[in-house]
Amino acid sequence: MNIEMHNIHKAFGKNTVLSGVSFDLVTGEVHALMGENGAGKSTLMNLLTGLYSLDQGTIQIDGKETAFKNPKEAEQHGIAFIHQELNIWPDMTVLENLFIGKEIYTKLGLLDTKKMKTLAQTQLDRLSVNLSLEQEAGSCSVGQKQMIEIAKALMTDAKVIIMDEPTAALTEREIEKLFQVIESLKKEGVSIVYISHRMEEIFAICDRITIMRDGKTVDTKAIPETNFHEVVKKMVGRELTDRYPERTPSTGDIVLEVKQATRKGQFQDISFSVKAGEIVGVAGLMGAGRTEMMRSLFGLDPLDQGEIWVHGKKAVIKKPSDAVKLGIGFITEDRKDEGLMLDASIRENIGLPNLKSFSPKGLIDKKTEQDFVDLLIKRLTIKTASSDISARSLSGGNQQKVVIAKWIGIQPKVLILDEPTRGVDVGAKREIYQLMNELTDRGVAILMVSSELPEILGMSDRVLVIHEGTISGELDKAEATQERIMTLATGGK
Template identity: 65%
Template sequence: MEIRMTGIKKSFGTNSVLRGVDFDIQPGEVHALMGENGAGKSTLMNILTGLHKLDAGEIMVDGKKQHFANPKEAEEYGISFIHQEMNTWPDMTVLENLFIGKEPTNKFGLIQTKKMKEQANQIFQDLGIAIDLNTEVRELSVGQQQMIEIAKSLMTHAKVIIMDEPTAALTEREIDTLFKLIQTLTEKGVSIVYISHRMEEIFKISDRITVMRDGISIDTSLTKETTNDEVVRKMVGRELEDYYPQKTATIKEDVFEVKGLTQKGRFENISFSVKSGEIVGFSGLMGAGRTEIMRAIFGIDSFDSGEIVLEGKPLTIKAPSDAIVNGIGFLTENRKEEGLVLDYSLRDNISLPSIDGFKKYGIIDTKAESSFALMLMERLKVKAVSEMDAASSLSGGNQQKVVLAKWIGIGSKVLILDEPTRGVDVGAKREIYQLMNELADRGVAIIMVSSDLPEILGVSDRVVVVHEGKIAGELSKAAATEEKIMQLATGGY
């Protein structure tokens, strides 16, 4: 299938999102679509698949003018979109999610469950997925849910598959499996539109790269004829110096300690410490238990035994409110479901943990609350018209900054960041890294969970590796390498 989009324009109210975009897709290619958060990449693909109507421009599919009424129509035509934010039903099983609205039936109208399981097992085998089809989706990790979304797309027998940050929550092993599958698909003539902020992936897998900036297509070039630095310069409109900024914080005494933390069936005897001004990276394969450990520390989930100590004082944490009162902040892996109240304003989201500080005689001082939110939005360079904008109106990277602003605002002594740059563009990533360094300068103890090994190596002062619910090892910054981390993460020594 050949697709050509020319002069595409789209505005939402007074906000001009696309201001003239040209983009084409050739059969059997991997075409990378790159740009900072808010550049308009997802909007362009939503227009192609019929979720949004274009204001101006033209879409040609196999030489004929084509406008899809909705995503279902586009999917039936052979264009599938795997969104960055999961489109799953948490209370339904994996099998039900895979076939929702597409259940095969016999001549009597009865659902053919056996046939569904056979098809699902074949797709899972191709993807290397080991998940019980009867499991409710809410019990899966974000990475596992992402693999379910990829599986759903492959089951449509699409000719064009749009992948928006498909590897953001996947392990290295799962990424390798996905790349092999993409190669198989392209050999069969399937085209892939690949949206990602991970440069190493783009240069490994794509044939062409189109860069967007501020709603305009800046350039399209063959991947083999461009460089990492050129792509970044086109994306941000400037040179991006030192991708991982130099850390200058002085690491002092232990400020936070976890001793023998155990949750039966999830993790066992977890012990580690974090010093004032230190960034400790937590690495490991998906399902190793990293996120579960952090959720227990923050009081979201309970634990069976162990101790949490802050500044030499044992803490009793039975709920997130206990953690917050004691100066512990937690940027969760799933920002949309757990990090933000999407219908609330940016002001309300940012001030939520600090709201008691804005009360006078039981009444909230909204003027002071707005000043507080605007100050943090300016500091974190959140792109929004007003502090009263709904959190749902922001791009993924800006939403992540709002969650960070929330925890910075309460003056956290310990900050847990679970996949802090997932789905965030290169410019915003560097801003987050710089912010982490500034917080470390102020003496904040930072724990960063990340599946991105270059990020772990580039940002961490020390690396803790988790394997099957246990700490497999700890590496100093000087000793840490991708090979050593992966060796520990897979059960080696």
């Protein structure tokens, strides 16, 4: 399937999102679509698939001008969209999620469960996903939910698959398997639009790249004709000297200490500490127990045994409010369901954990709150016309910045970052890294869970590696390498 999009314009009210964008896709290619958060990448694909209508411009598919009325019609014509924000029904089973709206029936009008299970298992096996079709999707990790979405798209026999940050929640092993599937799809003549902020992936699997900035097309090139620095410069309109800012940590006393923490079936006998001014990276494969550990530290899930000490005193953390009172902030990996109130305003989201500081006499001081929110919006360069618009209206990367702003506002002593740069562009990533450095300079202790090994190596002072719910090794910055981390993450010594 060949697609051509010419002179595409789109505005939402007074906010112009796309201005004269052009993009094309040819049969059997993987075409990268890159740009900073808010550049208009997802909007362009939503126009292609009929979620939004064009203000101006044309879309041609195999030479015929086309305008889909809705995403379902686009899917019926062979275009599938794997969205960055997962569309999973948590109370339904994995099987039900895979076939929602596409159920298969027998000649008697009954659900053909046997056939559905066979087709579903074939796709999960293709992706090397070990999941029960009968388990509730809500019990799956974010990475497993992402694989369900990918399997769902593969089951449509699509001619074009749009992948918006498909590997953001996946580990190295799952990413490698996905790339193998992408390669086989190319050989079958399937075209893929690949939206990602992970530059290594773009150069590993893509044939061409289109770069967008501020709602416009900057350039389209064959991958062999460009390089990392050229792409970054065109994306952000400036040079980025180093991906990871230099760290000169000055650590103090132990702020957080965990002793023999266990939650049955998820992790066991976990012991470690984090000092003031230190970034401790937490690496491991999907399902190793990294996120589960962080949830228990924050009081979201109870420990079965073990102790948590904060500033040398034994802490009782039975719920998140207990953790917040102790100065612990938690930036969750699932910003959509756990990190944000999507229909609330940016101001309400950022202000929520800090209401007491705005309400010295029980009433919210609106000016103090607004000044506080405006300061954080400016500091984190959140792209928004107003702090009063809903968090839902922001791009994924700007939503992530709102989550970070929310917890920075409490002036934490300990900050837990679970996939802090998931779905964030290269320029914004550096801003987050610089912010992490500023926080540690002020003595904040940071625990950073990340599936991106370059990020773990680039920002961590120490690395804890988790394998099947236990700490399989601890590496100082000087001895940490991708090979050593992966060896420990897979059970090696």
